[in-house]
Amino acid sequence: MSLLTKKHIEDDFFIADIFDNLPFKDDLASMEHPLFTLNFKPDIREIEYANGDTTLRVIPSSKGLPSMMDKDFLLYCSSLVVSKMKEGQRDNSEYIPPRTLRVTAHDYFKATNREDNGNSYKLFEQTLVRLRGCTITTSIRTNGKKQLDGFGLLESFTVVESSRVKDRMVALEVTLSNWFYNSIIGLELLTINPLYFRLRKPLERRLYELARKHCGTKKEWAISIEKLHLKSGSTDVVAKLRSALKKIIMANNIPDYKFNFDPKKDMVTVTRINTIAADTPPIEEHTTADMVYNFKRRIKRQTLINAEKIHNESSTDWAMDEIIIQFITFAESKGEIKSVDAAFIGFVKKKSKTFKKDSNRY
Numbered sequence: 001m002s003l004l005t006k007k008h009i010e011d012d013f014f015i016a017d018i019f020d021n022l023p024f025k026d027d028l029a030s031m032e033h034p035l036f037t038l039n040f041k042p043d044i045r046e047i048e049y050a051n052g053d054t055t056l057r058v059i060p061s062s063k064g065l066p067s068m069m070d071k072d073f074l075l076y077c078s079s080l081v082v083s084k085m086k087e088g089q090r091d092n093s094e095y096i097p098p099r100t101l102r103v104t105a106h107d108y109f110k111a112t113n114r115e116d117n118g119n120s121y122k123l124f125e126q127t128l129v130r131l132r133g134c135t136i137t138t139s140i141r142t143n144g145k146k147q148l149d150g151f152g153l154l155e156s157f158t159v160v161e162s163s164r165v166k167d168r169m170v171a172l173e174v175t176l177s178n179w180f181y182n183s184i185i186g187l188e189l190l191t192i193n194p195l196y197f198r199l200r201k202p203l204e205r206r207l208y209e210l211a212r213k214h215c216g217t218k219k220e221w222a223i224s225i226e227k228l229h230l231k232s233g234s235t236d237v238v239a240k241l242r243s244a245l246k247k248i249i250m251a252n253n254i255p256d257y258k259f260n261f262d263p264k265k266d267m268v269t270v271t272r273i274n275t276i277a278a279d280t281p282p283i284e285e286h287t288t289a290d291m292v293y294n295f296k297r298r299i300k301r302q303t304l305i306n307a308e309k310i311h312n313e314s315s316t317d318w319a320m321d322e323i324i325i326q327f328i329t330f331a332e333s334k335g336e337i338k339s340v341d342a343a344f345i346g347f348v349k350k351k352s353k354t355f356k357k358d359s360n361r362y
Contacts (some may be wrong), residue, residue, distance in 0.1 A: 004145065024111075025078045025189040025194070029140050030071070031213040034190060034233025035153075037065040038202040043235075051230065055138055057152075061133025063126055066153060068202035070114040070127040075151060075192070077101055081184045096185055100175045102160065105168070113197040121168040127172075128157050136179070143186025144298075147179040187294045190216075195255040203244055204254055206232050211257040211270045220271045225261075228268055292321045295328060303341040307348045314352035323351050 010318070029218070030036065033056055038045040043065035049056040049290035058065060084097035104248075105124055109116045132154040139146065154174055176184075183189070190212055199205050210231060215221035223231075225245075229238050245268065249259050258271045296304060311320050327347045331340065 011297075017281075024075045024192050024194065025082050025184075026075055026192045026209060026212070027078060027142075027143055027183040028188045028190065028213065029183055030232075031190065031209045033138075033140060034206075034231065035066070035136070036068045036071050036202075036206075036233065038068055038206060038232070038234055040067070040069075040202070043067070045235075047233070049230075049233070056138045056140065057136065059135040062128055063129045063133060066127075066130040066134050068205050070130055072114075072197065073124075073127055073131065074107065074180065076108050076111055077103070077174065078180075078184045078189065081176075081181075082187075082189065085185070099155070099178070099181045100173055102171060102173050106170070107206045118166065118168070121166075125169065128154065128172075132157060138179075142179050142183035142188060145182050147177075151177045151179050153177055153180055187297060193255040199253060201248070203232065203234065204248055207245075207248065207259065208254050208257065211254070211259075215257060215270045215272055217312075218272065220269055222267055222269045225266045225268060292324050295324050298340075299344060300341050303344060307345060309350055310345070310348050316352050318351055321347055326351065 033054060033062075034047065034049055035056065037047070044064050046060065047056065047058035047065065053159060080101055080103070081097050085095065089096070105121060106116055108114070109120055110125070114120050128221070132152050134152050135150045136152065137150050153176075155177050157171045157172055157174045159172045162169050162264050166173060192208070192212060196205060196208055199208065210223075210228070211221065214223070225238060225242060228245075229241050232241070234241050242263075245259070245261055248254065249261060252258070256272065258273045260269045260271070262269070308320065311323070327344055331343065
């Protein structure tokens with residue numbers, strides 16, 4: 001099955017200005033764990049998910065669970081917040097945007113490849129109700145903070161302008177939940193390919209998310225079909241997931257990644273490729289400046305002070321930002337690290353003993 005057609009051939013100036021230069025951002029928490037239903041029809045079951053120390057429970061509203069297609073609106077909002085944060089950085093300030101945003105349905109439809117018609121407005125209203133009405137309890141922290149009480153993905157939405165002729169919401173104010181907002185201002189995000197919005201099936205979108213989160217720009221990532229079934233949030237039996245996965249592999253629509261299934265080992269392997277359509281800019285990875293900025297925000301302030309002291313007292317000609325980039329690469333190769341702060345201090349001590357930039361392994 002092919003991708004959805006591009007709904008808006010001539011890009012709106014405002015949309016192009018924001019999203020060509022600052023592509024869509026997806027939050028790591030919902031990329032890692034299944035918050036959204038893969039069903040097109042209303043899904044009124046409760047999601048209960050446990051993986052290691054992580055627990056998640058999503059209780060639907062009367063309209064059902066929020067879906068993978070509903071998630072598009074959160075991607076849109078997170079990208080707007082990041083855009084405002086970037087503007088603040090250009091002014092050399094630590095500007096933190098408010099949780100309340102004013103958005104227009106028209107811009108949202110164009111940015112996420114939706115038709116601007118009566119049915120789109122009806123579906124958008126249902127999206128808002130599901131995102132606002134669901135109740136989530138989870139042990140997942142965002143920006144280092146745990147949300148102790150139940151919450152929705154949107155705290156509220158208010159229509160501030162409606163069409164006089166067809167009574168459609170045109171502009172509205174939305175307030176993001178603290179939990180979701182914290183993931184944005186903590187920059188716990190990854191850039192996603194715009195072709196994501198042209199994937200037809202919720203499972204295709206979920207597989208892309210998992211590949212982007214776990215494979216990223218590495219050569220490949222492997223996962224058992226049982227584990228993939230758990231992380232995807234699929235309600236089908238594993239056998240049906242195998243069948244659906246084989247069809248998706250044959251269609252080969254998922255951008256940036258190639259999926260392979262080994263029936264003997266019951267394993268799925270994801271390989272990073274470069275097959276992005278000509279009319280779509282290539283996936284934007286974080287720049288080194290972004291990586292350094294994000295890292296400094298996530299570690300303890302005292303850790304950074306101690307690291308700077310160790311670095312300043314050494315005679316190395318490695319710049320501190322260069323050491324941070326090397327540590328990020330080192331940490332990714334090691335997988336999970338119990339204490340990032342302690343590991344970083346140890347890394348700085350070791351690297352500070354290397355005087356020359358001599359390509360030593362780290």
